[in-house]
Amino acid sequence: MLSIREAGAGVADWRRRPGRNRVTCKMGSNEESTPREELAALTAQARRDLARIAHPAMPWLEPRLGPHGKPAFDVLILGAGQSGLGIVFALQRAQVKNVLAIDKAPYGREGPWSSYARMRTLRSPKDYTGPDLDVPSLTYQAWHEARFGLESWTALQSIPTPLWASYLLWVRETTAVPVRNGCEALDIAPAVDDLIAVTVRNDDGSRETLHARKLVLATGQEGMGRWWMPEFVASLPNRCRAHAADAIDFDALAGKVVAVLGAGASALDNAAVALEHGAAEVHAFCRRPVPQLVQPYRWLTFAGFLRHLSDLDDAWRWRFMRTIMGLREGFPQETWDRCACHGNFHLHTGAPWLSARTLGERVEVETPQGPFVADFLICGTGVDIDFAHRPELRGFAANIATWADRYTPAPDLRDDRLARFPYLGRDFELLEKVPGTTPWIGNIHVFAIASTMSFGPSGSSINAMTTAVRKLVDGLTRGLFKGDLERHWRSLLAYDVPQAVLRAPSRTVGEFPSAGK
Numbered sequence: 001m002l003s004i005r006e007a008g009a010g011v012a013d014w015r016r017r018p019g020r021n022r023v024t025c026k027m028g029s030n031e032e033s034t035p036r037e038e039l040a041a042l043t044a045q046a047r048r049d050l051a052r053i054a055h056p057a058m059p060w061l062e063p064r065l066g067p068h069g070k071p072a073f074d075v076l077i078l079g080a081g082q083s084g085l086g087i088v089f090a091l092q093r094a095q096v097k098n099v100l101a102i103d104k105a106p107y108g109r110e111g112p113w114s115s116y117a118r119m120r121t122l123r124s125p126k127d128y129t130g131p132d133l134d135v136p137s138l139t140y141q142a143w144h145e146a147r148f149g150l151e152s153w154t155a156l157q158s159i160p161t162p163l164w165a166s167y168l169l170w171v172r173e174t175t176a177v178p179v180r181n182g183c184e185a186l187d188i189a190p191a192v193d194d195l196i197a198v199t200v201r202n203d204d205g206s207r208e209t210l211h212a213r214k215l216v217l218a219t220g221q222e223g224m225g226r227w228w229m230p231e232f233v234a235s236l237p238n239r240c241r242a243h244a245a246d247a248i249d250f251d252a253l254a255g256k257v258v259a260v261l262g263a264g265a266s267a268l269d270n271a272a273v274a275l276e277h278g279a280a281e282v283h284a285f286c287r288r289p290v291p292q293l294v295q296p297y298r299w300l301t302f303a304g305f306l307r308h309l310s311d312l313d314d315a316w317r318w319r320f321m322r323t324i325m326g327l328r329e330g331f332p333q334e335t336w337d338r339c340a341c342h343g344n345f346h347l348h349t350g351a352p353w354l355s356a357r358t359l360g361e362r363v364e365v366e367t368p369q370g371p372f373v374a375d376f377l378i379c380g381t382g383v384d385i386d387f388a389h390r391p392e393l394r395g396f397a398a399n400i401a402t403w404a405d406r407y408t409p410a411p412d413l414r415d416d417r418l419a420r421f422p423y424l425g426r427d428f429e430l431l432e433k434v435p436g437t438t439p440w441i442g443n444i445h446v447f448a449i450a451s452t453m454s455f456g457p458s459g460s461s462i463n464a465m466t467t468a469v470r471k472l473v474d475g476l477t478r479g480l481f482k483g484d485l486e487r488h489w490r491s492l493l494a495y496d497v498p499q500a501v502l503r504a505p506s507r508t509v510g511e512f513p514s515a516g517k
């Protein structure tokens with residue numbers, strides 16, 4: 001287990017160790033004191049709490065069979081990051097238990113937390129709840145206090161990223177979420193009886209087809225597209241460029257000049273790690289005259305917006321989300337400080353990259369302020385929606401309705417990037433571009449950043465989990481219930497379970513004392 005010190009906590013008093021992405025902290029009780037006992041007690045408490053709120057606990061689904069008599073899942077979730085876990089947990093609480101989450105990553109490597117999330121601490125405030133789905137004993141705070149004590153929680157400024165990853169694994173274990181790791185979805189297609197067939201590759205290389213009534217894509221930020229960088233950078237050799245979400249050999253950047261495109265949180269995290277690995281110079285290039293300092297995701301974190309943005313008409317949803325997504329994601333103070341404490345860090349504003357070319361082993365980017373020569377380029381440029389780029393979506397990518405298909409904003413509100421987002425139905429389901437061509441995609445639900453234009457923050461955001469997961473799961477259970485209406489009706493008519501037994505009374509049944517007696 002990691003101690004909070006090893007995790008690199010963003011706590012009251014931290015100092016960088018030269019050349020290392022590590023901090024030390026002074027905050028009283030920052031090591032686990034009696035972690036195993038405390039954590040075991042919390043786990044037991046959480047399970048007791050869940051048992052107490054299990055109502056309505058009656059099973060209500062009957063297993064379906066796929067081809068060759070193989071059982072089909074009621075819901076199959078692609079992705080076992082925090083969203084996938086939260087969705088399965090919520091489904092289980094709705095007594096939808098014939099479910100599975102699959103993840104191509106090995107156990108403990110799901111999501112960005114132990115790979116390309118290069119910040120020391122989460123960017124969101126420590127008190128945002130999420131995967132707990134409002135069960136107090138499942139919150140990060142409860143877990144942190146059990147492991148490190150109340151004093152540690154009180155002193156903590158932000159949640160150390162590795163601890164968030166450990167916490168997610170604890171939630172998964174405590175709530176008994178079934179996950180198959182090392183299992184990648186390769187293809188999605190329609191199957192018999194309104195089922196969906198998902199071809200997967202298991203970690204032993206074997207291929208298999210899983211069937212499900214409903215599918216959820218909880219495949220992360222790039223789940224309906226790809227990490228994006230300008231084409232003129234993408235076409236450079238791999239040795240001189242990377243995306244911020246790539247695995248990067250930072251040790252190899254020691255003594256090198258690194259140019260980072262973007263000045264958002266991930267761009268600056270990568271700049272900081274390069275600096276800490278001894279890069280000679282790191283230059284971040286921001287196209288705006290002033291970097292994005294306001295974090296719109298803070299503004300929108302109130303119940304009204306999180307719950308009801310999706311109730312608004314297209315014009316309002318577009319207006320809000322275009323403004324928010326247009327601002328992009330600002331960086332927190334710690335991220336800036338982590339870069340700015342290095343004298344060899346430079347921020348260039350009003351400096352988009354216009355083109356790039358190799359110069360021997362080096363690379364030259366063109367900016368409005370003139371050319372700049374670097375040894376390595378890192379693009380902190382986010383994602384682009386591109387259904388056809390994802391192998392599992394390719395078979396029906398052309399018929400997924402987008403915002404461009406359904407809504408035309410006024411010319412001054414146009415945004416081609418956002419117009420590529422899927423236009424989702426009420427239950428986060430895919431809609432068809434041409435109705436009737438692939439009607440089965442209505443059983444595919446999207447819970448990722450791609451859901452954002454339709455629902456506001458939902459997938460890919462901790463702040464929205466407690467509201468959005470519930471909304472999605474309501475949609476899933478709605479579909480499962482409606483899909484079984486005939487069976488439920490027959491079941492009601494056949495229902496003959498007596499609630500009481502007429503035991504032999506002291507007087508004969510049917511003989512009541514008359515009123516006059």
Ligand SMILES: Cc1cc2nc3c(=O)[nH]c(=O)nc-3n(C[C@H](O)[C@H](O)[C@H](O)COP(=O)(O)OP(=O)(O)OC[C@H]3O[C@@H](n4cnc5c(N)ncnc54)[C@H](O)[C@@H]3O)c2cc1C
Pocket residue numbers: 078079080081082083084102103104105109110111112116117118121122123124183184185186218219220221223266392447448459460461462463
């Ligand atoms: C660098 C970074 C930092 C962030 N920091 C914060 C933060 O501090 N606070 C905050 O609120 N939000 C943050 N976010 C946003 C959001 O919380 C994260 O993106 C979070 O990981 C979203 O969870 P998720 O489960 O939706 O997706 P992910 O955690 O990305 O999980 C998706 C999973 O799907 C799996 N997968 C993908 N394709 C397939 C396939 N075909 N078959 C099987 N499995 C597949 C992946 O392996 C992955 O494990 C951050 C995002 C990034 C990228």
